[in-house]
Amino acid sequence: MTPAAGLGFKPEHFDEAAASPAAGLWFEVHAENYMVAGGPRLAMLDALRRDRDLSLHGVGLSLAGAEDPDPDHLAALKRLVDRYQPALVSEHLAWSRLDGRCFPDLLPVPRTNEALARLAANIGRVQDALGRQILIENPTHYLALAHDWSETSFLAEFAKRSGCGLLIDVNNVVVGAHNIGFDAAAWLAGIPAALVGEIHLAGHSLDVAGELLIDSHDAPVSDEVWTLFAALIERIGPRPALIERDGNLPRFAELMAERGRAQAILDGEMALAA
Amino acid sequence: MLPEQHAFQRQFAALLDRPAEGPLAVYRNTVLNGAVEALRANYPVVEQILGTDMFKAVAVDFASDRPPQRPVLALYGGRFADWLGEQAWAGDLPYLADVARVERLRVESLMAADATPLAPPEVRAAVGMGDARLRLHPSVRFAWLPTPAMSIWLAHQRPMGSEIAPEWKAEGALFARPSPFLIHAPRIGQAGHRILFGVRLGETLNAAMAAASRLYPQKDCTAVLASLVNLGVFTAPLAKGQNDDF
Numbered sequence: 075m076t077p078a079a080g081l082g083f084k085p086e087h088f089d090e091a092a093a094s095p096a097a098g099l100w101f102e103v104h105a106e107n108y109m110v111a112g113g114p115r116l117a118m119l120d121a122l123r124r125d126r127d128l129s130l131h132g133v134g135l136s137l138a139g140a141e142d143p144d145p146d147h148l149a150a151l152k153r154l155v156d157r158y159q160p161a162l163v164s165e166h167l168a169w170s171r172l173d174g175r176c177f178p179d180l181l182p183v184p185r186t187n188e189a190l191a192r193l194a195a196n197i198g199r200v201q202d203a204l205g206r207q208i209l210i211e212n213p214t215h216y217l218a219l220a221h222d223w224s225e226t227s228f229l230a231e232f233a234k235r236s237g238c239g240l241l242i243d244v245n246n247v248v249v250g251a252h253n254i255g256f257d258a259a260a261w262l263a264g265i266p267a268a269l270v271g272e273i274h275l276a277g278h279s280l281d282v283a284g285e286l287l288i289d290s291h292d293a294p295v296s297d298e299v300w301t302l303f304a305a306l307i308e309r310i311g312p313r314p315a316l317i318e319r320d321g322n323l324p325r326f327a328e329l330m331a332e333r334g335r336a337q338a339i340l341d342g343e344m345a346l347a348a
Numbered sequence: 349m350l351p352e353q354h355a356f357q358r359q360f361a362a363l364l365d366r367p368a369e370g371p372l373a374v375y376r377n378t379v380l381n382g383a384v385e386a387l388r389a390n391y392p393v394v395e396q397i398l399g400t401d402m403f404k405a406v407a408v409d410f411a412s413d414r415p416p417q418r419p420v421l422a423l424y425g426g427r428f429a430d431w432l433g434e435q436a437w438a439g440d441l442p443y444l445a446d447v448a449r450v451e452r453l454r455v456e457s458l459m460a461a462d463a464t465p466l467a468p469p470e471v472r473a474a475v476g477m478g479d480a481r482l483r484l485h486p487s488v489r490f491a492w493l494p495t496p497a498m499s500i501w502l503a504h505q506r507p508m509g510s511e512i513a514p515e516w517k518a519e520g521a522l523f524a525r526p527s528p529f530l531i532h533a534p535r536i537g538q539a540g541h542r543i544l545f546g547v548r549l550g551e552t553l554n555a556a557m558a559a560a561s562r563l564y565p566q567k568d569c570t571a572v573l574a575s576l577v578n579l580g581v582f583t584a585p586l587a588k589g590q591n592d593d594f
Contacts, residue, residue: 109420111486112462117528134419140354147419172357176416178382179375181360188353216371253371281374288374 077312079336081329082319088118090326102129102316109150129162130154136171137196138183148203155204162272164209164241185221185228194235209271211241214289215250226264239271244299249278249287262302267310275299276318292321295332304339312340383411386421390455393504394448422459446497450521453489457523461486465526465580479552482582487525490544494518498535526580539567
């Protein structure tokens with residue numbers, strides 16, 4: 075995929091998304107929302123795929139789980155990958171399944187040697203099944219857990235062991251830095267440029283107690299995220315960058331304006347590099 | 349002894365089942381909210397009947413009783429209707445569980461496999477052959493319900509504020525989606541229901557029609573069949589070795 079800015083696709087915006095003339099525009103969807111046999115969801119994705127690149131972003135493989143990836147779920151992902159031939163496929167550094175129960179969330183992972191080994195092995199299984207590289211997204215943080223590894227070295231290490239790339243969610247870094255106390259800019263500076271295959275940009279909100287930032291995807295991308303994104307692109311060069319929005323869904327034009335801002339940052343860097 | 353990672357995850361999962369404050373509340377809320385939003389998407393008329401706050405409280409109860417077992421939430425809540433029927437407070441709303449059943453038929457129809465329905469001449473040809481065993485289109489979902497839940501559901505598809513005063517009687521509900529973006533949702537009578545379930549059980553179309561005519565002699569079963577065919581409810585039988593599992 076030529077590095078360009080994309081949008082998280084929302085069915086509410088299907089007509090405008092399908093008709094948009096924007097050059098390079100691509101769409102990302104949560105893979106799980108399309109693991110159905112047929113109907114309007116798949117038909118919409120078929121229509122978008124005719125003219126656009128797609129990115130499948132999984133939220134349910136539970137790669138940092140204590141259990142192996144669910145073979146049925148992996149097979150369903152493989153069917154989607156075969157059908158849509160997406161430019162990017164990504165998942166999370168998280169777990170969401172345990173003892174037959176699924177948690178619709180991305181649960182936190184103590185960064186131990188044991189977790190590292192399991193994660194690298196699980197990513198390897200997924201990449202073998204799909205026949206392609208996947209990207210793994212850095213988590214957001216609400217809770218200070220005990221870790222053996224720093225986060226950036228952990229990300230770099232399982233990427234090296236498994237051959238996966240990284241999806242760097244700048245908003246997750248900002249939210250985590252606020253909630254558990256670290257330097258977001260220094261964190262981003264510690265990510266090896268060669269591993270970064272995609273960037274996520276999103277908004278956040280403050281919890282009711284006014285203490286924690288929540289990775290709520292229900293607001294425009296914050297100024298701090300824009301600043302860190304521009305600095306990251308300046309350092310590593312352009313990468314596919316996505317505007318994620320799930321709650322308080324605005325008009326399509328508003329999301330396209332944010333997407334235009336991301337594209338301008340990518341284009342500025344490309345002009346310098348040329 | 350469990351590996352450290354497994355032990356941590358067991359402990360963490362147990363914490364999510366209890367009310368919490370601070371960081372744990374963020375995870376707990378996200379976990380519950382994921383299930384609640386999936387139910388909200390799949391049962392919008394139940395939500396309209398109960399109101400937003402009551403629906404949310406009910407959905408949290410259900411999600412705690414029956415947490416998701418799959419990461420695909422598009423089809424979460426298959427047991428919601430039965431569960432509603434078991435709740436003591438739902439006794440005041442005797443149609444509520446059936447309305448949820450209607451909404452479930454709709455969701456399953458929407459997410460079902462696509463296929464080309466048989467056109468009327470193709471069905472006529474099949475009837476002419478006598479022993480044809482048609483298949484129902486993969487998106488066909490129907491039920492016979494003891495309450496006018498389908499009428500209530502249909503009334504909620506019209507702009508809010510319209511009067512809902514259905515006749516209190518059993519009726520049938522049918523959902524059929526002959527193409528990805530076209531879904532039909534009619535009430536059906538007993539004759540139509542008998543034809544559909546006969547075909548679903550593998551009867552020939554002629555046998556299903558004969559049974560419907562015998563049971564409901566006052567109905568014009570040929571006309572009922574014609575309207576079912578127009579909704580695109582039939583597809584050609586499977587060839588040997590084919591299967592339509594997703």
